[in-house]
Amino acid sequence: MYSTPRHQLHCPRYTTSRLPVVGFCPQIMISVAPSRLSLAALPYEIRLEVFRNLPGDIYQQRPILANIASTCRALSDPALDLLWHTMIDIEHLLILIPRVQIDRRSYGPYTTYHINGPIQPSAWRRFDSYAKRIRVLEYARPSYVLFILFADLGQYRPGPLLPNLRQLSWDDVTQSRHQITELGHILLSFPTHSLREVTVAATYVEQDDTAHRGLLKMADLAQRDFLPRLASNAPMVRCLTLSGYMPNLLLETLPEFSSLTDLTMSDLDGVLIDGKTFRALSCLAALSTLSVDLRGVAAEALLGWTGFPSLQSFTLDGTSVDIAAAVISTISSTLFNNVCIKGSPRATVEESRHLFTRLRNFKHTLATVSLTFDELTSPSNRRYPLTDIIESLLDLHRMLHLQIISHQPNAVLVTDDCMDKMAVAWPGIKTLDLLFGYSQPGITVRGLTAFAQKCPSLCDLCLDAIDFLHRVDLGTVPLSKSCLRSISFRRWLDEAHIDENENVLESFKIAQAIDRLYPDLSMSYFSGPAMIENFIRGLQAARCDERRRLRADTVESDEMAEVAARVTSIRVVFGD
Structure with a gap:
């Protein structure tokens, strides 16, 4: 045992002035008796592992390590290695x-x-x-x-x-x-x-x-x-x-x-990366995750070659849809499962269809698709059902996360039929974000109900609008066991057509419908009117109280059954 002068040992941000005495720290006793094996005599790797598993968090461990490093020469190296x-x-x-x-x-x-x-x-x-x-x-x-x-x-x-x-x-x-x-x-x-x-x-x-x-x-x-x-x-x-x-x-x-x-x-x-550098990157055999801005690459530089043999995740930032489609065509990996295209400028419906068709080449592996457009347009302002545009994606049997966002009102409409087709194609989907800036209600409670039943693994749902204006028949909304934790809709009620009293009633019915479809919904991630949020919280609290009462009744009945089981005989005495 030896003691290093404090001014010679540099332990940043740690103090040892009030630490245990030399040779001792909580959970560790340093013994120097020749008849006993001491921690100092163990191999370096074992001493290091012992110090890594000291009790407490890192802020509690560091003063202990600083004290050990300043008091024992044999233990100073592993202690200082962890400190630094x-x-x-x-x-x-x-x-x-x-x-x-x-x-x-x-x-x-x-x-x-x-x-x-x-x-x-x-x-x-x-x-x-x-x-x-x-x-x-x-x-x-x-x-x-x-x-x-x-x-x-x-x-x-x-x-x-x-x-x-x-x-x-x-x-x-x-x-x-x-x-x-x-x-x-x-x-x-x-x-x-x-x-x-x-x-x-x-x-x-x-x-x-x-x-x-x-x-x-x-x-x-x-x-x-x-x-x-x-x-x-x-x-x-x-x-x-x-x-x-x-x-x-x-x-x-x-x-x-x-x-x-x-x-x-x-x-x-x-x-920016140029076409020559990008093609050279495609030859890196170990590259599995790539996130780049390809605004410096021309479409002609992406023709006639393939690469990226091990690519699994690809993120394109600020890239046009036609360049993105050409880039997807260069990927030869059989492990490709994640694509994210964000910040794309204005694109047409046909261009997006072409991109989705290219993604179909990875139907056996692709599980995450995320696209963000500045605007998605169509000729003559025609509105297309979403599934007509992403029809190629319906063949992606392993789809878990789908996000398609357009920042400007555009040519896409999400309907009950779209939700039903997606539910049939992707029963295991976990995240669905579809935002197209379209304020007219498209999905009804019936469509939401069918989707909840067919996709019980859904955790996050974000849509433009849902049609709650029609009378909600709660008898058609079944109780479900869903994993949903987050739900968001941009538009809930058309307050111009509903007076204040009727608004309260409809809000309560909406809350009941959501609570029946998604009973475990986390209100921390809920996006909607405060009135509906309060109703859902009340329904969840009432359900918790009911479960508590049922548990209490079950415990009481079990205790009574136990007492009855202990009774071996009953004697009844009648008077004269």
Whole structure:
């Protein structure tokens, strides 16, 4: 046993001043008697596993680990490895870099980290003893923190800053002219061979100062080297997520990540993938999840080839419907089960039909379809039943989640017949969101009832409108055992045709119908008039009270039966 001086052991955000005495912590007794096996004598892996399973949450465990690390040499390594495994505030690590100076300006909100002199190689020893233990870095840089030191680290630190890092998540909110030119230098400090997951988000907060906006033209040139260095120094990266203002990224480097399984790029402020790079990405054998913006790809570049042999999930952002249909045709994977097309501009009914026909090629695997249009139109303003447009999707026997949304009133009408066809085609569906901006009621209570009976696994339902204006015959609404937790309708009642008293009665009937169809509906996710919501809550409370009474009666009858079973004889005595 030994005790390390407190000033030599660096445990960020933890204090050990009021912790248990040396050699003891709750649930762990460190024994040094030669006749007994001590925890310190066990292999490193076992000691590490013991510390991982300490009682309490992470905030209760860390002070215990800090105390162990400062009191026992044999246990300090596994304890420090757990303490430093995940770093959520890199500033605690940067203060260990020799010659680092922190300036907190009294006249402004900024805190600046910079190097005030040359760093000798031997001076990195203390920093390295902690940096090598970090496996996960999840840092969201505040807008008032400036890291000028990263631009100078390259001349003093030839290797990666965190050599054993596996997961990097860096969220940069930029509103300072200095921060705009810092992100690239920061990112160049982390690529290492052990890295597996990288998430970088850069948000530029515009200010009224024209000088700040002018800095957008002074793009961070160090960003240009980030992806090439990541590809060469971290070839085993599997998950890569990029978003925000990073105008100098060289996306042509992406096909060099041969181990990539998940690639997500969104809102890169005009940085787009071209057709050549997209085709090169299709050759990545391990790629299973892809989310990109293909506005920089022409339809001609997608003809005559196939790829993506392992793709399972595909998200297209801001892509036209004809480009999306061409992209779907390039997928050769037999595991493809999820497609999401969002932010598509105006499309016609025929274009959407063509897209759904392409999706039919994956009828044995596709389970999730999500499409968002700015507007879906038809010639002569004709309105088509939904199932006439998505007829090809009715062959997707494994459909679990369907979402089709148009932000403008359009050419689609959802009717009882549509709901019935979808229920027959997808009896196991769990999520159904159909919003087309159409205010006229199309689905009636009869259609909703039939759908609830045929799709008992439905959990989330969101529709434009439902026809509750017709008198609701509760005798035709059966009690069901549904899994529905969330229900939403944009339009409930036409108050122009119903007076106040009649509105209350109809609202109560609507509440009764919904309560019978979906008895376990969670009111936390209910979207509708407050009157109907209150009626449903009352009906659910009454049903709970009834169940409580039934349980109480059952218990009482069981007790009486038990007493009767104990009676062995009854003697009746009559008087004279």
